[in-house]
Amino acid sequence: MDVMPKWADVVLVPLFSLLLAAFLSALLILAIGESPSEALSLMVQGTLLRSAGWGYMLYYTTNFIFTGLAVSVAFHASLFNIGGEGQAMMGGLGVSLVCLFIPWPHWSLAIVGASVGAAVFGMIWAGLPAYLQAKRGSHIVITTIMFNFIAAGILNFFLVGALKPKGSMDPATANFPASTHLPTFEDMAQLLGFEKMFRSAPANVSFFIALLACVAVWYLIWRSPLGYEIRALGKSGPAARYAGVGSVKIIMITMMISGALCGLMAINTTQGESERLILNFTEGAGFIGIAVALMGRSHPLGVLLAALLFGFLYQGGAELALWTKIPRELIIVIQALVILFTGALTMMVRAPLERLFLMAWRG
């Protein structure tokens, strides 16, 4: 039986999980010898009170939306895609090939081409483990995580070999041609007549593609027959079998959509920010996608909000590292705590809340 109303489940549980994580983080900051309240105000000042701070935050948020949506889509089919890192890396490879070897007349066309390249490469990289799961029964958690390492290896191979410009010492591709460069928030602000906005911040148009992806995923999961089948298989394998929903087909399609979303992250990082393919450009965003999806309850709106939160934590964490003794890694600790509370320990948060609601109902 549902003890709590839906809103409480959706809003209160993540909120309390977050508060618990924040509380423990505050203790940690105290232990380091800094003041938690000052740390918080530094974080807020460095992100929310400066337009450039927003520019950085939304750049991270864009990554987390893509990877968070990717993990969410897989979650709906009860599949755990831990391979976001690898799929995003392959997406980066796709973006680079499209940007380097096709002469694009304008960025608006280049972003379409790069999106297709990113999605297809991510799709293939998720499709292989999906096939192994669907047909051979190899567990997707194991295979996707192994595919992360393979992807890193492949990226390395290309960046020290075929894709590295002659004579360069840097494991990276050549810079993409100027016609593929995406307008940043700074460019857009200037276009609208605001000078000095989002100064040199990396956020770019791919943020809007991420927002579009949220809407698309919402339609896919809650409005389309395919989404219905994905959810049906995720909720009950035997029932899906009875209804004639083919598990092989659904596992393949779901994982490929998931991989495509991860791959799309590269249009933000690779085409939008670095404007060339570099090593380790994913910076763990594939894993943060898991936390984002857990916190966002696999709903696109929740993913968007959680991605904003993690964008804030990332940018705020950089500010902390800059001005205090608090290392940037603290953000990883906070992230781990959020995963712990929203994922593994969700019943620890939910059970007392449920008791509270039961008590309130009984009066």
Added chain:
Amino acid sequence: MPGTIHGIIGENGAGKSTLMSILYGFYKADAGEIFIDGQKTLIPDSQAAISAGIGMVFQHFKLVENFTVLENIVLGAESGEFLAPSLRKARAELAELAAEYELNVDPDAVIEEIGVGMQQRVEILKALYRKANILILDEPTGVLTPAEAGQLFRILGRLREEGKTIILITHKLREIMEITDTVSVMRRGEMTATVKTSETSPEHLAELMVGRKVLLRVDKTPAQPKHQVLEVSRLNVVDEAGVLRLKDISLNVRAGEILGIAGVAGNGQSELLEVLGGYQSATGSIRVNGSEIDLTGSSSDGQSRRARGIAHVPEDRQREGLIMDFTAWENAIFGYHRDPDHQLNRFLMNNAAIREETAAKMARFDVRPPNPNLTAKNFSGGNQQKIVLAREIERNPDLLLVGQPTRGVDIGAIEFIHKQIVALRDRGKAILLISVELDEILSLSDRVAVMFDGQIMGERDPSKTNEKELGLLMAGVISEARK
């Protein structure tokens, strides 16, 4: 009594396994006492049961697949901190036991590499190694071939000679008659009779087993069967373990009649439904309205079957028929969700229309509460079943497959569900009904076929047969061939 074999017989759900679980300390009895050798004994857990000398051989073996026979026997009864001395001791004892009871098993064989009959012997040895004097066997022949069953009975006979007490739980009358000394009949949680096997007959036991309950007769006119809708011939199913589940099944159902299939659960009825429903591959032939149906290929799935006019109310509504976390309206199109009537266009479903349609269906089928946005798990069993039934019947199928339509359903809903099934028949549709409730089969069906061990034992006219005859067919005692 020492040196006897006591049989416990009853239909599925009669309480046999529950009783044994209490004896073995898995469940606690709410009231009552257990006496062993005249002494009152408390059995709070299975450790206590073991030390009281009770050994249990479960229907599903509890063995570690990749351990050897010896390791399995020692598991949980190690004599010290180190394994080697325990194994040495066990090996010696095992040799003694094997000689004493003619229970020969290679102690170094790995469990997953030996047959089920051998695995069962390991289970028996495990109990004897723990000094069991009372051996309980739950449906021991369910997984055995007739030859293996024969060997088992020889072993049991030997154990009886050595003074062990054996309790044999089964629903097969033949086994009871063959080996037991006394037999107790259970029905609906009650011990209805205890008799000496030599003073009873299979007919008498069948009567005791099924009981003389008043039939819940359904008002219906005689069937007016028309053309053949379903023709099944020589259907065979081999399951993943390689066991033959359906053996040359042939049957047919005409438009406007209900064919009831009676039988004790687990005799192939589920497999038959799964094959017809499109999610179990088989060999043989199935024709619907005269045209062949694909049994293994790519169009052998639930959605293709539905497209051919076959609707299916599955035996387990919570596992298969419904998605418990989906709302009523989402469940109301389950399996038919790709139908054009439910789509706005190629990519989007018409959720608003589905909700509206579901609300109307729920009203017609008296589903309470009639709220299409409620999740399936929040409805009672009867109302859940009505949601499934509404979904399948309202499609106006040519053939309706129904499995256990009233399992776990309250009396009021049972009547309603029966009426709906008969009404569909009267609209000239073919219905294949599978149920373990004999009353239900007798009151609904126009013809009754009995399944036992993957075979059709015979077909009867429900007005000219009785529970006794059906009970014997169900227990595999008589068959068409022998008549």
